[in-house]
Amino acid sequence: MSQAEDIVNGAGVSKSDKGPSQASLLVRIARERFELFMSEDGRPYAVAKNGPNLALPLRGKAGLRSQLARIFTDDNTGNVPSQSALADAMTVLEGIAASADPRVPHLRVARHEGGIVVDLGTSDGRCVVIGPHGWDRVPRSPVLFRRSGAMKPLPDPVRDGDGLARLRGLLNTSEEGFRLLVGWLVAAFLPDLPHPILTFRGEQGTGKSKAAQMVIGIIDPSGAPKRTAPRDLKSWGVQAFNSWGLCLDNVSVIADWLSDALCRAVTGDGMIDRALYSDDDVVVLEFRRVLAMTTIDAGALAGDLAERLLTIELSLIPDSKRREEAELDAAFADAHAAILASLFDVLAAVLKALPDVTLTERPRMADFARVLAAVDHVKDWRTLESYRASARNAVADVLDGEPFAQAVVDLVDKAGPEGLTLTAQELLDRVATPDKLPKKWPKDSTRAGGQLKRLAPALRTVGINVDDTQRGPAPQRQRLYKLTASESRRIPASTASTTQPAGALTSGNGMDATTSPSVHAASIPAPTASTPGPLMDAANAEVDADPPPASTPSPIHDQARHSDMDAGDAMDAEMRPLSEVATPRLDVIERLIGTCAGCGQDMTILTPGQTHHPMCESDPA
Template identity: 70%
Template sequence: MTNSKDLAREIVEGTGTEVEKGRGPSQASQITALARERYELFMSEDGRPYGVKVDGANIALPLRGKAGLRSQLARIYTDAHDGSVPAQSALTDAMVVLEGVAQAADPRQPHVRVARGDGVLVVDLGDADGQCIVIGPDGWRREQRSPVLFRRSGAMKPLPLPLRDGDGLAKLRALLNTDEDGFRLLVAWLVAAFIPDLPHPVLTFRGEQGTGKSYSAKMVIGLVDPSGAPKRTAPRDIKSWATQAFNSWALCLDNVSIIPDWLSDALCRAVTGDGIVDRALYTDDDVVVLEFRRVLAMTTIDAGALAGDLAERLLTIELHTIPDRARREEAELDAAYSDAHAGILASLFDLLADVLRVLPDVQLTERPRMADFARVLAAVDKVKGWDTLESYKATARDAVADVLDGEPFAQAVVALVDRAGPGGIVLTASELLERVPAPDRLPKKWPKDPTRAGGQLKRLAPALRTIGIDVDDSKRGPKPKKQRLYHLTASADRRCETASPASPYDPETDSDQQEEGGRYRGDASGPPATRGDAGNARGDAALFVASPQDTGPDQHGYSRGDAGDAGDAEMHPLSVPAPRTHRTPGQDAEDAPQDARPTTPCARCSRAQWNAEGSPLCLDCRTAA
């Protein structure tokens, strides 16, 4: 009989049997010994157990699940025991012990596809040998064993070994049907995609049906992170999305038409860095964390259906329609892409090395949204002599404008501000909701109350600022309510852009002719038909000819306050405007002539009415109040 001490030793060693029966160590104990001998066990920073081979590729194998280290240990055990297969229960028992060993080690963080090493960038080629490409300011090279720890997933495929074979970028250019600016932006985005520790804008291929959006996206994802499923449909829930994003460095959502709010927010977080917490399987209170920052792409026909905060994180590449005579079969494209893949990678890595060399000296005078990415674009421009940074800013503005066009409430706010003139408009959320014209059938996102109106205006503020409309909500109204006041103003550039082309408007010099609702405010008290020649005189010129004789050279000059259009130099105006009078020093505002009183935008109705000294409201609004 064995004593209790021997029995305890047998249980610790995993024998599970009595010594006198003559049996050796159990399968579980043997598997545990094999794992501890050949693998280094540790936990990741997000609480997942891994093992990495001591004398092999620097690839972390997960302990949980049937793939990874579990299957490797089963193979090793079978090879060592003449084909004897270990029991599933033995493997399960061994994994429990090994996870406990991993918890005692210092945590480490495995990376996916790309990582930053000691002053260099490392790209995992994804092959069975664990080879990688190391890229630094002095160039790039292949190494047999990665200096940093990577992990793999079933969604990943190997990258080809880069090979300098002519101009790889020219080969890529031949496979795409965008313009030169779009191609250069795409190249810069690809270079930044191999830099892991910065937010990357969502690459968006946009175009009509038949422009090759899906194939272009498949090629681009294949250059960065090849996958068996490079194009994916929109996930059904946040857990499904987190699983996809956790197991790939780059992924693409194909044929996006409408993105639900939760997915729009998830994409924004994935750009800047995200973490999803979920309950661990077969537990009540244990959790697992999926942390990731990813390189994303999508294809769409209409970007106006996207949310504004996501639109600010887009880099849009417009694809041209492919004529039928120039369309190529997919098999032909696949062959051309396969032949060019290695050369394209080599050219991208050459450019990335040059970017890493100049990047420390690049400083931006203005930092737009996604400033880290913008700095990489500036470095690409410095190396190649391109202008990708300005192109990126322009595409970002266009994307935001498209999104605003798709939101009726935003359009109503923009129209209200454009009618307000240089001083803008100051009002509460309740007044804003009253002032904007509501459609007969309210859209889904139309705010139902002042609280939602203020919140939506706050959400739209970055997008509005992009198109030249500033939203300032830092001030409060008078006591006792002290309501939040929203000051909405259009920039001078926007006022010039939205001014009527028939009514030249200079926001700096035309103090007497300030635009309001597409007209001039020179004589705001009269109806539009009697406002003199400060309006559009082109219609008058079309009806009345000055004289059948030729006019002299001195008649071709014109005064902006007199006609507003050069056509009046040869045609009679309908009326002669009365000279504008001005208040003399010491004259009271109430005693001054109506057209001599200073006109400023009313804080409530925004019309160009006379305001008493110190009052933000016009006479009409003060009387109504």
């Protein structure tokens, strides 16, 4: 009689009361073929001794329980273990796992000996190892990974032309935006640093959702690459725990709890929940994730979330250039392997350059900024500057959606260089209050102080400094808020208010032509001592004028030399005398302010030879 025939029920009692039970056989199989351990967050796992370096949860759809049931059936001529035997075996195996040293199973990417290991997600456990000197495909990962039902396999990277150029052809953004996206993708394979939330912004018809789907699919393919905003914190935690890259699609408004959760997911988060089928046991969800979102208006986002955004603007796709979704999917699938290979090439070079990269100024996401600096060193790009500008713009957009913040900015701008020092109630009393209070407008001094504290980082980004460390006199000892505009914020205002020289006419654009390197002073004749040069105002000028230094007159009629950036091409509107050697050009209209020889009043001269008003010429009296 075979062993399988001898075992007849879930308790393992045989006809002759001999032989091990089903549960005992299942435990024996597990101990012979798997290593059992607990993760640092208290979850039991098993990893095959002679198989892929993959951590299998003891329970679940693709966990150890189902594996043991299959092995038992294969080894015992098709006999299936009972549910009670499997449950008893799992209880014993959890106890064995708890006695082992804890280990950390990683999700999709992991650090290893100065390099990066990327799990391809295949059933045989293949991976890619990237180091400072290149990358290579490896049949078995040196790092323990775990999988989830949300993950799909990555293709084997293959060098097939310029993968980045092929990705560029699938996205309708500027070159600056694309390079910034490449920097973000390279950083997405570095697991131990905070990643800003990639935000695709554009009007309807710009392909935001498709772009986000492709970008997340590059690093972490999933059956659901685009997701709606979760309904509560628990559902968000489950999603984030089981995917390395996530994308929230068509975000218009983000609840406060979700905004806080996204911020924590960027820097690292942990959530505690009650364990299934228990009253007092808990499970912990720990994660740091790579996040993306699509939105039309980022101004509805909270200020602390806006500081963690990396915004990529997408342009409208003309109908004549719009492509069908199936065509885009096929093009992306065909290019995916080459895109990965090119990204891994850049990542390897970045890993080699990073030890020598030091930032003199560190923005909020300093680790990510350092990676961008390494990308710039490798590719000779300027992604770090683009990122800083993008962060400032995102914060400014958020402040546009905060009426109270806008009122505070206006109040500080009017206060002058000394700024304001006042209590929260005094601030609330002095800001311009709308007739109909917006929803976010603080209703009392406590809420005003709290909102000012929350908005302080965003206000600082636009040049408004908030200092709340001071206290008022006794006995109230009220908190005082000192609000000042930075010097860089005050400079444009002071420049705009500078009085122009008497008689000077400007082009109305607030710029000074003498600051432009395109101005050619050598082409400007100097005024003579006897004849002061009349002031000139170029009709199409983009820049204003200051009196130029004296220079040698050009024998060529300077008003017609557009190639030398004079008045004809709007770059050189400055004080000039009439050229004595120039031949009058009636086809060139010149707006020169002079004094009429007949009446002494200011006049507009249309040609160099005209010296009188038309009325004076016809009627000198």
